[in-house]
Amino acid sequence: MADSKWMPRWFYQLASPRWCYQICGKLLPWFTVAALALLIGGTLWALIFAPADYQQGNSFRIIYLHVPSAILAQSCYMLMAVAGAIGLIWKMKVADMVAKACAPIGASLAVLALLTGAIWGKPTWGSWWVWDARLTSMLILFFLYLGVMALNSAIESESTAAQATAVLALVGLVNIPIIKYSVEWWNTLHQPATFKLTEKPAMPAEMWVPLLVMVIGFYAFFAVTLMMRLRNEILRRERRAGWVKELLLSK
Amino acid sequence: MSFNSFSEFLSMGGHGLYVWLSYGLGVIIILGNLIAPLQAGKRLRAQLTRRLIRESKGS
Amino acid sequence: MENLFCERDDRMLFEGLGFSVDAGEIVQIEGANGSGKTTLLRILSGLSRNYEGDIFWRGEPIDRVRDQFCRELLYFGHQPGVKALLTPEENLRWYCALHPSLDASRVAEALEQVGLAGFEDVPCHSLSAGQHRRVSLSRLYLSDAPLWILDEPFTAIDKRGVAAKEALIGRHIARGGSVILTTHQDLQGSSVVRSINLDRQGGH
Amino acid sequence: MENLFCERDDRMLFEGLGFSVDAGEIVQIEGANGSGKTTLLRILSGLSRNYEGDIFWRGEPIDRVRDQFCRELLYFGHQPGVKALLTPEENLRWYCALHPSLDASRVAEALEQVGLAGFEDVPCHSLSAGQHRRVSLSRLYLSDAPLWILDEPFTAIDKRGVAAKEALIGRHIARGGSVILTTHQDLQGSSVVRSINLDRQGGH
Amino acid sequence: MADLITQAASERAQIGPGGLFVATLRRDLMLSLRRKSELVNPLIFFLMVITLFPLGVSPEPGFLAQLAPGALWVAALLATLLSMDSLFRTDFDDGSLEQLLLSPQPLFIVVLAKVLAHWMLSGLALTLVAPVIAVMLFLPAEGMPGLMLSLLIGTPTLSLVGAIGAALTVGLKRGGVLISLLVLPLYIPVLIFGTSAVQAAVTGLPLGGYLALLGALLALGLALAPLAIGAALRISVSG
Amino acid sequence: MADLITQAASERAQIGPGGLFVATLRRDLMLSLRRKSELVNPLIFFLMVITLFPLGVSPEPGFLAQLAPGALWVAALLATLLSMDSLFRTDFDDGSLEQLLLSPQPLFIVVLAKVLAHWMLSGLALTLVAPVIAVMLFLPAEGMPGLMLSLLIGTPTLSLVGAIGAALTVGLKRGGVLISLLVLPLYIPVLIFGTSAVQAAVTGLPLGGYLALLGALLALGLALAPLAIGAALRISVSG
Numbered sequence A: 001m002a003d004s005k006w007m008p009r010w011f012y013q014l015a016s017p018r019w020c021y022q023i024c025g026k027l028l029p030w031f032t033v034a035a036l037a038l039l040i041g042g043t044l045w046a047l048i049f050a051p052a053d054y055q056q057g058n059s060f061r062i063i064y065l066h067v068p069s070a071i072l073a074q075s076c077y078m079l080m081a082v083a084g085a086i087g088l089i090w091k092m093k094v095a096d097m098v099a100k101a102c103a104p105i106g107a108s109l110a111v112l113a114l115l116t117g118a119i120w121g122k123p124t125w126g127s128w129w130v131w132d133a134r135l136t137s138m139l140i141l142f143f144l145y146l147g148v149m150a151l152n153s154a155i156e157s158e159s160t161a162a163q164a165t166a167v168l169a170l171v172g173l174v175n176i177p178i179i180k181y182s183v184e185w186w187n188t189l190h191q192p193a194t195f196k197l198t199e200k201p202a203m204p205a206e207m208w209v210p211l212l213v214m215v216i217g218f219y220a221f222f223a224v225t226l227m228m229r230l231r232n233e234i235l236r237r238e239r240r241a242g243w244v245k246e247l248l249l250s251k
Numbered sequence B: 001m002s003f004n005s006f007s008e009f010l011s012m013g014g015h016g017l018y019v020w021l022s023y024g025l026g027v028i029i030i031l032g033n034l035i036a037p038l039q040a041g042k043r044l045r046a047q048l049t050r051r052l053i054r055e056s057k058g059s
Numbered sequence C, D: 001m002e003n004l005f006c007e008r009d010d011r012m013l014f015e016g017l018g019f020s021v022d023a024g025e026i027v028q029i030e031g032a033n034g035s036g037k038t039t040l041l042r043i044l045s046g047l048s049r050n051y052e053g054d055i056f057w058r059g060e061p062i063d064r065v066r067d068q069f070c071r072e073l074l075y076f077g078h079q080p081g082v083k084a085l086l087t088p089e090e091n092l093r094w095y096c097a098l099h100p101s102l103d104a105s106r107v108a109e110a111l112e113q114v115g116l117a118g119f120e121d122v123p124c125h126s127l128s129a130g131q132h133r134r135v136s137l138s139r140l141y142l143s144d145a146p147l148w149i150l151d152e153p154f155t156a157i158d159k160r161g162v163a164a165k166e167a168l169i170g171r172h173i174a175r176g177g178s179v180i181l182t183t184h185q186d187l188q189g190s191s192v193v194r195s196i197n198l199d200r201q202g203g204h
Numbered sequence E, F: 001m002a003d004l005i006t007q008a009a010s011e012r013a014q015i016g017p018g019g020l021f022v023a024t025l026r027r028d029l030m031l032s033l034r035r036k037s038e039l040v041n042p043l044i045f046f047l048m049v050i051t052l053f054p055l056g057v058s059p060e061p062g063f064l065a066q067l068a069p070g071a072l073w074v075a076a077l078l079a080t081l082l083s084m085d086s087l088f089r090t091d092f093d094d095g096s097l098e099q100l101l102l103s104p105q106p107l108f109i110v111v112l113a114k115v116l117a118h119w120m121l122s123g124l125a126l127t128l129v130a131p132v133i134a135v136m137l138f139l140p141a142e143g144m145p146g147l148m149l150s151l152l153i154g155t156p157t158l159s160l161v162g163a164i165g166a167a168l169t170v171g172l173k174r175g176g177v178l179i180s181l182l183v184l185p186l187y188i189p190v191l192i193f194g195t196s197a198v199q200a201a202v203t204g205l206p207l208g209g210y211l212a213l214l215g216a217l218l219a220l221g222l223a224l225a226p227l228a229i230g231a232a233l234r235i236s237v238s239g
């Protein structure tokens, strides 16, 4: 775009689908190895070596999936909205594609957080679902993802779909902190801490270190799947470009 | 090592169902997120290559 | 209007199309049903942004002078943009507020000229198909905008109505305006018509 | 069809209008916008019952033979009756189920004849204005009904399309059918046209 | 010669009333399924109501359980009512309704098919998701059969009666009657018997009586409503 | 010569942005008032909900009083949401929206006028009838000011946010999205603060904090929503 002269060089490069495709291809093996190592190591640690919680017993081990997926679901939304904004303002195609690739990953992670939470809730609170602040705001985040995905699939023209989705994601982004605080406030008002989530400082190191490993592993895994989706999306949209034709025919 | 035997490990102190259900779901979702783009990518490449070959023959 | 230059690149419908419209000129876009006339007009008017290529208005890229361009444009699409629950007069008054190039003081006159005298305060849903479109067409009588983009303006209009509209377009041209239009009927009275045929273009 | 006789009495639009349509005849209803053409056609087809007077079908008052009349009538109104969300083919299939005079086995052929081959499975909302109307018009190719009532069938259709439709009407007439239609364009090829002008009538 | 034409038509394999019924049902289902964005998609509405009540009223399980039977039935009723307007309006706007009235096939067939399609995507769909929603509202498990049976028998009546209102108001461009006001009084008996059935089921009382009453209302509706709808449509289009 | 034309236009007494705002407001109000038969007329919807709850759930005053704040706010929210879809859809269908986007006047003026018109016939109307309805649901008299104030400050935000969803979905003919799905998550904070304010008022707690929060949301909405709506409209029409 003519009026974005002040953008640094790497930004331009990122904007080139071809460059982006190649750099993703180079990074993918490294991230895959890291993700696998961290996730498998973390899971073994979490399941076998970490001590049981004195209150919740072994059901506590669900935390090693639950918390990373919950954190990732939120980070993913932020990435999606930021990428959407970049696509909207600078008309950068790659950013649109990143935003589009984020939505299904984020939604699946939100599902994982919701399901593991629900499963955890049964032994801990005695019911699959309660209208608790965190649960409710996670459910709403999931709805936001659904909305973004539905809107994207409903619009046929790809550039229009990307723009519309970006607007929605941005509006949702403004709203996420508002939802979080309103829901938390609402809940503490009506239902004074019947069920308090375990607080972080209360955790000994042999419990939270594997958690940290899992969280980092989840980030690596997120990067892997995002890059894979992004590469597909680049290929699909740039199918008329010369370099894609060369690439495909060279194989 | 916080378990003394394998059966103890499986039962997770009575919470086996919940723990294994969660981890099962976790594995499914992680693998799904890896397999889905892999397969979509394969299909897409095959489809695009086929079209390219068709077009280059056609012209 | 010195120079309007327009160049487009689109995959399916037309490729490498380029033309310019000068003051005092009528450009008629021709083509069979589905050949992309409406699509082209929507792109030219700035409604649709799904295109590749450049459009210039008075020598400037259109995105730079969007505001000025809107001020000087009158667009008439397939849908007449007439509210069935409002009367012709109410419909027009709103358009006058919306677009500075429309002269609110001549609404009654315009309605009379399109043959709707006596129907000013009938809600549009009890007008006939042709009268409905005439309500929207009466904007042409109010407009000072130099560029008119008209998509099949004569649909459902009777012969006398068509003749009157053609005369109006002729007068607009004479005043130095320009018109881009599509129609499946032949333009009869008008002289300075240049036509662009979309059927020749592209793979459709 | 031996004898169709029709007589109407209405306050505002037309008074003492009376005409009959024979087999192999085209009757063109003429008149300016708002002169009552659509109103007349809706009355004739039995959609509107707000009239005074008598209409006969094959010599019988129409209310007596409503069922038979519906079976032998094809009506085409201002609104094309095409669902934007369905594909042309799905649209037509439903019409075939609705009306026994339409031949479901020829849907593909009819779509090809109106120039929509290749668009069978595109939802109608992404068709152009003319293509949209063509979907509805393709019912004419399917129909065995002796009487066609067509309200401005050529709107938004390009010239080649109009010629094809006129040829079709000609064939229908030759087979002994009859047609009542309105249009603001001139019928070119057709021979046996009798026209009835509503402008002369009534106080409008 | 003219008679030849007519004869040709009658010789062809004709699509009878049964075929028309199926074709209309398919068409209407297809239309609704393609237009997923339809605002008052009854299922979405249902889910919305269920999310909003805990947030708006109180998340307390005991209170929600008490609220559940009524809230579910009120939501079902509103969902039906809100989706009713579009039953004939889209057909009217695009001209299909005129074509429908000019068909020589019996009108009540098309009408019944349209109402059935509407019910399948509102009443039936609601009945099927009701258990899930009831769990989220902490309705006791004993109430489930009563809830599902009463919805299954009661909602078709809602669709039939609502269609009369929709047919009466379809031609109105301006002013006049409100479909809700026409229809709501007729809905009240269904609502009362329906919630009574659920409450009876929850408290373990026999609910056969309520279900029989709902069934009687349905039979009455099936017998009379199609005629009324057909007549109302003819009047609306002619006006 | 061409420049003469442009000059003529600029010499005439022009209708400025203020005039456009008033004209659009008048037009939208007129349209809604003429189309009285509109199904999702928020007031009718509100009244319906209030009639149905005592019938469907329980006529007990104590229970109803407890239900009232939430039910009123949920009804207000649903009424807004359901009437939202038509905000731009009718303009889109008949081509006025294209004209609107081609106007040289700032888009947010028209958008604000349309949202204001919508709010006057939904949120404002609801606020005005809310006391009557609250009495019918046995809401204690102490709750009234809280109810009215929270509705007055909260409902404009609902209209503003809903309009974003309406603008995003207006071009969609087929499939996919549900305006409700898009907008509902964004409504939750308003619902929570709104009902909290009413409940605080009923129990005699200070409600200034909640009202301030609702006001902050409104300010945020007023600042950002018109931009988002305008962008969304351009995107939708272009697609």
Ligand code: HEM
Binding pocket: A063, A066, A067, A070, A071, A074, A113, A114, A115, A116, A117, A118, A119, A120, A121, A122, A124, A134, A135, A136, A138, A139, A197, A198, A199, A200
């Ligand atoms: C469907 C049910 C549940 C959902 C949707 C849910 C959601 C969440 C979310 C969104 C977080 C925040 C992650 C972050 O950003 O740090 C979280 C953290 C957490 N959850 Fe859950 N949760 C659920 C059930 C449970 C249950 C039943 C427990 C255990 C009793 C639990 C224990 C925790 C813990 C210990 C944390 C970490 C706290 C922290 O790091 O701040 N959750 N959950």
Ligand SMILES: Nc1ncnc2c1ncn2[C@@H]1O[C@H](COP(=O)(O)OP(=O)(O)OP(=O)(O)O)[C@@H](O)[C@H]1O
Binding pocket: C125, C126, C127, C128, C129, C130, C131, C156, C158, D013, D031, D032, D033, D034, D035, D036, D037, D038, D039, D040, E239
């Ligand atoms: N629903 C209605 N209520 C009241 N008056 C109506 C209604 N529909 C049409 N009219 C009036 O009846 C007259 C005839 O309308 P009609 O639609 O028959 O005209 P037409 O000859 O078909 O015109 P066109 O060529 O524009 O289609 C018009 O003057 C119109 O104002």
Ligand SMILES: Nc1ncnc2c1ncn2[C@@H]1O[C@H](COP(=O)(O)OP(=O)(O)OP(=O)(O)O)[C@@H](O)[C@H]1O
Binding pocket: C013, C031, C032, C033, C034, C035, C036, C037, C038, C039, C040, D125, D126, D127, D128, D129, D130, D131, D156, D158, F239
């Ligand atoms: N929303 C849409 N999505 C996808 N394709 C579309 C859409 N609208 C139009 N098209 C396609 O684009 C082509 C051109 O349409 P357009 O409306 O520009 O034709 P037109 O020349 O104006 O025809 P007409 O004379 O019938 O008005 C058509 O083949 C149509 O099928």
Ligand SMILES: [Mg+2]
Binding pocket: C037, C038, C039, C078, C151, D128, D129, D130
């Ligand atoms: Mg066109």
Ligand SMILES: [Mg+2]
Binding pocket: C128, C129, C130, D037, D038, D039, D078, D151
């Ligand atoms: Mg007419």
